[in-house]
Structure formats: C-alpha cells, structure tokens
Amino acid sequence: MEAAGYYQQFERNLEIIISGLEAGLDVRTTALTTSLPLEVYVLSEVLNHGGGQFRLTTEAPLERLREFHAQFRQNEAGNEVLMQRILDDKKALMRTPEGRVLTKEMLIRRLEYFNEAARQVNVMRNQQALGSPPQARSGIGAELQKG
Numbered sequence: 001m002e003a004a005g006y007y008q009q010f011e012r013n014l015e016i017i018i019s020g021l022e023a024g025l026d027v028r029t030t031a032l033t034t035s036l037p038l039e040v041y042v043l044s045e046v047l048n049h050g051g052g053q054f055r056l057t058t059e060a061p062l063e064r065l066r067e068f069h070a071q072f073r074q075n076e077a078g079n080e081v082l083m084q085r086i087l088d089d090k091k092a093l094m095r096t097p098e099g100r101v102l103t104k105e106m107l108i109r110r111l112e113y114f115n116e117a118a119r120q121v122n123v124m125r126n127q128q129a130l131g132s133p134p135q136a137r138s139g140i141g142a143e144l145q146k147g
Contacts, residue, residue: 014068
C-alpha cells in the first residue's frame with residue numbers, strides 16, 4: 001500500500017486499535033505493549049515538527065492512544081492538511097537521536113505502523129471471537145517457555 005493509502009486509512013486504523021484495546025484484548029504478550037506508546041509519541045513529534053500541537057502526558061498504551069486521538073480530532077481538518085503537507089514535502093528534515101531524517105519518511109513509517117497494528121488487532125479480535133486460546137496456552141511457543 002502506498003503512503004496515500006495509509007494516510008486515508010489512518011484515522012480508521014486508530015479507531016480499530018482503540019476499540020480492540022477497549023474491548024479487553026490482552027496485548028501484554030505482544031510487541032504492542034511497548035511499541036504503541038513509542039509510535040504514538042514519535043508520530044506526535046513528527047506532527048509537531050510540521051506545526052502540530054500535540055502534548056502527551058501518559059505512558060499507558062490505551063490512554064496515550066486515546067489522548068493522541070482526542071487531540072487529533074480537536075483539529076481534525078488542520079491535522080489532515082498538516083499530514084498532507086508533510087507527505088508532499090520531499091526535502092523537509094528533522095533531527096532524531098539517530099541523526100537527521102526526512103520528515104516525510106518518518107510520517108510514512110508511522111502510518112505503516114498503525115496500519116499493521118490495526119491489522120494485528122483485527123486478527124486478535126477474530127481469534128478471540130472464534131474462541132481460540134491465548135497464544136501462551138495454545139502450544140505455540142510452549143517449548144520456548146519451558147527452557
């Protein structure tokens with residue numbers, strides 16, 4: 001999927017992730033527990049670099065995502081214009097701890113992340129709806145846990 005596709009699905013992807021977490025999906029055994037708050041933080045920094053006004057105050061995955069989503073929706077039209085402007089700018093750079101990177105690439109990577117996270121949440125919800133046992137008890141990885 002191209003950046004435009006990820007951009008068009010962004011808000012839907014946020015809502016899928018939030019609804020999955022609110023429905024009680026147990027993500028403690030997944031990378032989402034760690035990566036979700038970090039990716040939300042990085043996305044807010046990318047948008048702030050482009051002129052956004054995001055201020056995150058919590059660390060918990062669901063709460064940080066809700067906080068970001070609420071701030072995004074407060075100025076939805078402005079934030080969509082901001083994201084489009086960043087995607088259209090092929091030369092803007094931003095400083096990161098690793099050096100300087102293209103702002104557009106940082107945004108595209110975040111949009112890809114939220115697309116993949118939403119897909120993962122959908123898979124987990126389907127597994128839960130089908131009554132599949134949690135992965136830790138399903139035998140998958142059981143050999144790793146014994147060691």
